[in-house]
Amino acid sequence: MPFAIRNAEKYACIALENAGTVNGLADPIDLGDGLWALFAAPFPLDETWRKWLGFLRSQDFERSNLFLVAVAPSRYPEVLDGENEALSQKVLALFYGLLLQDVPFFESGLSLSGANVEGRIDIRRVSKLEPFYRPLGVRWARIDEVWLRNARAAATGIQSIHAVNGQFERLRHGLHAWLRAWMEYYGDEKLHQGVRAVEAVVKTEQGRGQRLFVHRGQLFAGNNSNAQALLEELYNLRNAVEHMNPMQPLLAKYAPDVDAIASLRAYQAFELASEVYRRILMDPSLQQTFASDTSTDAFWQQLWADQVKAWGPAVDIAAKTTPRFNRGLL
Numbered sequence: 001m002p003f004a005i006r007n008a009e010k011y012a013c014i015a016l017e018n019a020g021t022v023n024g025l026a027d028p029i030d031l032g033d034g035l036w037a038l039f040a041a042p043f044p045l046d047e048t049w050r051k052w053l054g055f056l057r058s059q060d061f062e063r064s065n066l067f068l069v070a071v072a073p074s075r076y077p078e079v080l081d082g083e084n085e086a087l088s089q090k091v092l093a094l095f096y097g098l099l100l101q102d103v104p105f106f107e108s109g110l111s112l113s114g115a116n117v118e119g120r121i122d123i124r125r126v127s128k129l130e131p132f133y134r135p136l137g138v139r140w141a142r143i144d145e146v147w148l149r150n151a152r153a154a155a156t157g158i159q160s161i162h163a164v165n166g167q168f169e170r171l172r173h174g175l176h177a178w179l180r181a182w183m184e185y186y187g188d189e190k191l192h193q194g195v196r197a198v199e200a201v202v203k204t205e206q207g208r209g210q211r212l213f214v215h216r217g218q219l220f221a222g223n224n225s226n227a228q229a230l231l232e233e234l235y236n237l238r239n240a241v242e243h244m245n246p247m248q249p250l251l252a253k254y255a256p257d258v259d260a261i262a263s264l265r266a267y268q269a270f271e272l273a274s275e276v277y278r279r280i281l282m283d284p285s286l287q288q289t290f291a292s293d294t295s296t297d298a299f300w301q302q303l304w305a306d307q308v309k310a311w312g313p314a315v316d317i318a319a320k321t322t323p324r325f326n327r328g329l330l
Contacts, residue, residue, distance in 0.1 A: 015060070015061050016065070090155070094155040098148070130183055153282045188240075192242060
């Protein structure tokens with residue numbers, strides 16, 4: 001289906017430079033509700049806009065090969081206002097949904113917003129995306145159409161939990177911790193934020209943090225001794241970072257591979273958090289389950305069999321992450 005920013009439409013766009021996509025993706029993908037994924041620029045840059053953007057940002061835009069775009073009609077396309085902001089938040093949710101699915105590769109990103117005013121596409125606002133760092137040692141995966149459509153489903157959930165004040169506060173805080181994990185370069189801080197993101201759903205209590213994290217976390221990671229040991233280790237490592245202590249002494253039993261195991265654990269904490277929020281944000285019933293402290297407490301008071309029925313199959317985090325981890329990339 002062809003794509004165009006039509007007259008009197010506003011747009012928001014995230015342009016990703018050198019994104020790792022599968023071969024053959026070329027045609028625009030209509031993701032519904034005004035959201036699109038494009039593999040060529042949504043509009044050309046004329047000389048005026050090259051000068052306005054500056055050389056470096058123009059180069060970033062023109063070297064990009066994945067564009068996430070939101071469009072909507074407007075009565076006042078010439079005005080930069082809340083409509084542009086709403087579109088920017090919508091396309092940002094799609095970008096976060098993309099990051100939730102797996103670990104992609106891209107070099108940098110631009111965020112743009114503007115409108116088609118009487119047949120001329122204007123750029124009214126542009127900024128660089130904050131840097132997002134892949135976990136060290138991880139082989140990135142290639143983005144395909146299924147990934148993009150799943151990102152769209154997750155974006156709907158992200159928008160839903162931000163739509164109403166007073167609801168989903170715990171989920172929002174947890175999702176923001178997961179985003180901070182993406183933005184952290186160092187593995188210890190990435191692990192710290194990943195575990196915190198999971199804690200928001202597990203709903204730990206003072207004095208029972210480790211016990212509840214390990215017990216309830218098995219719903220996500222598997223009800224077995226290996227998953228239990230991994231969850232316990234992740235929580236202890238999180239505590240070390242929380243209190244500004246090094247992780248390495250807790251991993252001394254893995255010598256001489258302590259640093260590699262520390263990076264692997266950071267990736268596993270990050271993937272556990274991604275799995276939890278991917279599952280919730282793509283399932284409206286789970287969003288309601290964790291909509292408030294009251295509903296979250298009610299869920300964790302259910303029988304284990306009922307929790308499993310509501311959540312679905314666990315994911316073996318170690319089995320999923322170990323093949324993707326390459327010490328040669330550290």
